[in-house]
């Protein structure tokens with residue numbers, strides 16, 4: 001009986017997006033009103049004598065060849081999936097002119113970048129969504145070399161799904177690796193029949209069986225790397241003995257596990273923070289939705305090799321990056337064996353080189369964040385924070401300078417990669433035991449039954465989202481706000497700009 005009820009809820013989930021019924025809801029008091037300063041007035045940055053780098057990005061509709069003879073109707077930044085790759089050098093001042101040629105409003109969020117609140121790209125919170133035909137200019141100082149990405153934050157569950165994302169690299173002044181490559185992983189629903197009724201029961205059954213990914217697995221049928229699937233994926237060209245930096249981002253809503261040839265890879269950074277610690281024999285890299293992981297990869301032999309999705313999930317054969325020499329670049333063989341996997345490295349496997357706190361700090365604010373799954377009357381599935389869905393979720397209220405402790409517990413049955421905007425946090429403990437070497441990140445993948453304790457310093461005044469980066473979960477409510485005392489947002493959800501954060 002429970003299964004049937006949940007099944008019905010799930011059908012409604014896909015037929016009636018929350019926000020369609022939700023345009024009149026408003027943000028909590030303190031976020032939008034009260035004394036103090038508008039977020040438009042805080043954290044201002046200027047170019048000064050920094051070099052300025054300018055990019056123009058146009059959001060547009062594109063018929064995109066995904067590979068295997070399939071074309072998808074995509075929404076892109078500058079006509080490709082992923083959008084135009086952006087590379088800047090640390091210390092530069094970046095200016096991005098966004099023009100919207102779509103028939104729907106869009107924005108750009110600079111995922112992982114520590115920037116002024118009004119440049120964060122969250123419609124209804126830090127700006128109004130950019131209407132069809134209109135433009136908006138983002139600008140900020142690019143500090144903190146590392147791997148980032150950008151994506152629309154307007155109705156993300158749909159817009160990121162349709163291709164509105166791209167890579168952003170902030171390079172070190174002295175580059176450590178001559179070869180430096182970017183791979184963005186994603187899933188697509190090319191065959192829409194995947195979403196039919198008979199599968200939805202299966203999704204919930206899968207959910208019951210504790211896989212944590214059952215919902216996403218039911219929704220998508222095609223995996224891509226840099227917008228291409230299967231044999232259309234562009235090979236990585238390297239000669240024997242060469243070493244390169246490979247930057248991975250998961251723009252999809254499902255976790256991926258990539259298997260490398262044994263002894264060929266080492267994790268060097270995650271979420272733009274360098275890692276340290278003994279890596280042992282790992283040859284599998286697990287990456288959560290929204291997460292960034294950089295690896296150092298060495299081509300060990302002259303023979304072609306492959307970096308591929310671990311074969312224990314459906315559609316794994318779509319996600320294979322051939323590694324070939326110049327000589328055989330035109331004919332990469334597609335039937336190379338995926339290596340046997342040893343240990344898995346994920347976003348919390350290694351400690352960070354630079355910590356935010358040397359000792360566990362005394363918090364000024366403690367927030368217990370319970371992540372759960374439920375039903376929302378008339379609207380189907382809900383993904384909740386402390387039993388509420390956004391915008392009714394309780395905000396994390398802070399003052400500038402506070403040390404904030406958040407205990408995140410997943411009491412549901414799906415994975416929740418929780419991402420904090422505008423700050424980095426230190427992951428201090430998992431399931432009650434402290435990390436010997438803590439990890440600095442801006443996204444923590446919380447699986448069913450897990451509990452993490454994180455700390456951050458409230459050092460970037462504004463109104464900042466803290467949300468699940470499975471955007472289908474965010475769309476169904478799993479979003480809250482870090483709300484600084486003394487500032488307010490002049491924007492509103494919905495209304496005439498159709499702001500859908």
Ligand SMILES: [Cu+2]
Pocket residue numbers: 383414415416417468469470473474478
């Ligand atoms: Cu989630």
